[in-house]
Amino acid sequence: MPTITYREAVSRALREALREDERMYILGEDVGAYGGAYAVTRGFLQEFGPRRIMEAPISESAIVGTGTGSALGGLHPVIEIMTINFSLLAMDQIVNHAAKIRYMSGGQFSVPLILRTVTGGGAQLGATHSQSFEGWFASVPGLKVVVPATPYDALGLFRAVRQERDPVVFVEHILLYSTRGEVPEEPYVVPLGVADIKRPGDQFTIVAYSRMVLVALAAAEELAKRGINAEVVDLRCLRPLDIETVLQSVQRTGRALVVEEAWKTGGFGAEIASQIQERAFDSLDAPVLRVAGADVPMPYSRELERAAIPGPAAVVQAVETALGK
Amino acid sequence: MKPAAQALDKRSLVDFYRQMRLLRIFEERAAEQYMRGRVRGFLHLYIGEEAIAAGAISTLEPQDYIATHYRDHGHALARGLDPKVVMAELFGKVTGCSKGMGGSMHLFDASRNFMGGYAIVGGQLPLAVGLGLAASYLKENRVVLCILGDGALNEGEFHESMNLAAIWRLPVVFLCENNLYGMGSPVKEVFAAADEIYRIVEPYHIPSSQVDGMDVLAVREAMEGVVGRVRDGGGPYFLEALTYRFRGHSMADPSEYRSKEEEAFWQKRDPVAKHRQFLLANGIASEAELETIGQGVEEQVEEAIRFAEESPDPAPEALYENLYANP
């Protein structure tokens, strides 16, 4: 099977969507001549022209609102918010408008808005440019939140997102763009709301999403060397959330750890841990553990940033401690 | 007589009166229902501003879009929404124009391209830009009417939206209802260029002007020109309509921050009375005719209240309905 990067997977997903859907257009800051801040739309302006690849001024709120309005007017917008940090300037349009128009109108209007953005730290961009807000969006009824960890999932999930009539926040991770993975030439779709067991195991369930899936997999490798067989569940979507796959895994292993990059306080991992204890308490041999980002603004220093973002060692240590090793 | 009046036949001129009367009576009755606890939440009355809705919306075609703010009953009724479904929405009933899910501030009607009342100040502005973008992208003959209050000028989103509408030359009419206050804040205290609000869009090279928002024919005339120009590809336009709300900001507001003199000054310019006077003075309609119209409107509103009262609440299952097109 051919191997491509995560960036190429997202690019391919967008390109095929634009070719097949005349009502789809891309709107965002520097998506045109510049090619996108993370080079995802490089070459798009040449191929599709300025009507489909629309350059926007630095106006996040109006960009999202324009996308939403155009969706009400029959278009299928793909809005790019350069990074999730800047989504704060568009929070009102995302939460108060895009997410609510369908419900508030009694179902008269739909908002098929795709909002692509880039999450995560690890690139030494400091406190304002290294955050992970996807969990916040996941708490908003009316939104869907998709968080692919691999090129295969990025392409397959985007194909599913295209079929949606609801606003979807499609969250790419800054450190994943150059990672590679196998992606078949044949068409396939990864449906929303279906978690994926990225590594089977029977002694410990590690739940993760986005880049933390790679961290969990690396930790599981290491644990295997130490005789512990961990299962890694990739949520792939935070909303709709496939908690059943998580619960079934916990029923097999009896133990669970949630790893996420966002701040621990109020993080989405708390939601997962809570649902596990509510619905699989009898299967648990130990409390559900959480490994999460340090509760601090992201420091610039390389060593301190490393200390603030969960890595495989932290996961390994948490699992071993839980098993009394 | 204004050119707009000359160009209109008797029926249209009288219909403005009927419509403004309807808006007035509808809201007076809605306020009574609020006092009786049947309408809850915020209820923002449009009383005093009726000439803007009636005059402006009369210039639109059915395919045109309207996106407005939360003071939206008048806009909805002028767009032809049945008073029954608007009143039922105020009552939170399933027969309401938003199925009881929106309330007074969030009226919607897809069948009339009434794209919503929006209760976050300025929120409808980029939505209107997006609707304009869709119309332009799809090469549709549609104009977007975006109605905003003077308060929205102070949101950053206002400026973002003006810029986008201008650089893309979108078919959007921004109609600013300048009623001199945003809640209790006088425009002249919170806005740096209060005496010439309409010029706020000059840096964006958006043409703009001001109109007397207490005169339905003046609004009609101004909007006819504006809508025609925007429809013909002239790009966005900003029209400021000077007006005054006769009641508090919402039913919760005793309105103690305005002087009696100021209120009296504007009461004398009541748009409904003014148009009535115009019709009588020019022999376009008789006292008796207008009386009959008034009675008809009263009955229509009574019927709307009855309809709202008798309509069922949304079913319990509706709590989770319509959140997603595809759950």
Ligand SMILES: Cc1ncc(C[n+]2csc(CCOP(=O)(O)OP(=O)(O)O)c2C)c(N)n1
């Ligand atoms: C973003 C936002 N901030 C504050 C409010 C509270 N609020 C509701 S209406 C209003 C005044 C708006 O005044 P204006 O735009 O002039 O409209 P008017 O009520 O005069 O018609 C305020 C401050 C709000 N709804 N949204």
Ligand SMILES: [Mg+2]
């Ligand atoms: Mg005002």
